Amino acid sequence: MEKSLIIAHRGASGYAPENTISAFKMALEMVCDGIELDVHYSKDGHLIVCHDERVDRTTNGSGFIKDLTLNEIKKLDAGTWFDYKYTNEKIPTLEEVLDIIWGKDILLNIELKNGIIQYQGMEEAVINMVDKYNMYENVIISSFNHYSLLKVKEINKKIKTGVLYVAGLISPWEYAKKINAQAIHPVFHSVNKEIVKECKRNNLQVNTYTVNEEQDIHNIGNMKVSGIITNYPDRAKKIIDEI
Numbered sequence: 001m002e003k004s005l006i007i008a009h010r011g012a013s014g015y016a017p018e019n020t021i022s023a024f025k026m027a028l029e030m031v032c033d034g035i036e037l038d039v040h041y042s043k044d045g046h047l048i049v050c051h052d053e054r055v056d057r058t059t060n061g062s063g064f065i066k067d068l069t070l071n072e073i074k075k076l077d078a079g080t081w082f083d084y085k086y087t088n089e090k091i092p093t094l095e096e097v098l099d100i101i102w103g104k105d106i107l108l109n110i111e112l113k114n115g116i117i118q119y120q121g122m123e124e125a126v127i128n129m130v131d132k133y134n135m136y137e138n139v140i141i142s143s144f145n146h147y148s149l150l151k152v153k154e155i156n157k158k159i160k161t162g163v164l165y166v167a168g169l170i171s172p173w174e175y176a177k178k179i180n181a182q183a184i185h186p187v188f189h190s191v192n193k194e195i196v197k198e199c200k201r202n203n204l205q206v207n208t209y210t211v212n213e214e215q216d217i218h219n220i221g222n223m224k225v226s227g228i229i230t231n232y233p234d235r236a237k238k239i240i241d242e243i
């Protein structure tokens with residue numbers, strides 16, 4: 001029977017500092033099906049894996065990623081805020097993450113964080129990176145900025161895209177088809193059986209975030225969504241295996 005894929009949100013971020021190599025490696029060890037991460041653009045044009053626009057919350061540094069060079073970003077400690085055992089964990093580049101995923105049968109959901117700050121050329125840079133590693137089969141690009149998803153398709157039709165949204169889209173399957181996306185990525189509270197059914201009928205994936213509590217994982221898993229994006233991939237896998 002078809003089971004939902006388990007996608008580790010910012011890596012195994014319930015157990016290790018989000019969006020770090022430790023969190024991604026831990027997710028792979030937990031035998032998840034995919035990894036989700038967030039990207040920004042540094043001052044000197046590197047794709048930086050981090051959730052926030054600023055480095056303040058998850059490092060010992062301060063400032064916007066867009067104002068920092070890769071060299072400056074690499075000096076930051078991205079682990080101690082989470083736990084002292086992760087002291088000196090670094091913020092990775094997208095390329096460093098692709099290096100550890102390459103050759104594995106793992107889905108990679110790259111979220112473009114280009115809503116609050118408009119990063120010129122980010123779509124092209126991400127696509128070039130996917131092309132360099134020839135990871136078209138593995139990658140799905142998502143964003144709350146749907147203009148950016150259109151741009152991705154304009155640049156390269158081969159790349160899969162997913163429409164990120166919170167709630168309030170009427171007939172999201174029609175919207176996704178209209179912008180040539182392959183998936184919808186709604187918050188889990190807004191998913192229902194009709195949405196899953198209509199998406200399946202239209203050959204669209206439903207990858208939903210961020211499903212952490214046992215009961216929620218169970219409910220969402222029973223709806224047979226395509227993917228469950230979670231901070232706790234081991235917990236989700238156990239529940240989904242039992243459904």
Ligand code: G3P
Nearest residue numbers: 036038111142185209229
């Ligand atoms: O991609 C799903 C989810 O990551 C979107 O929200 O804020 O955790 O990046 P956020």
Ligand code: CA
Nearest residue numbers: 036037038111
């Ligand atoms: Ca994200």
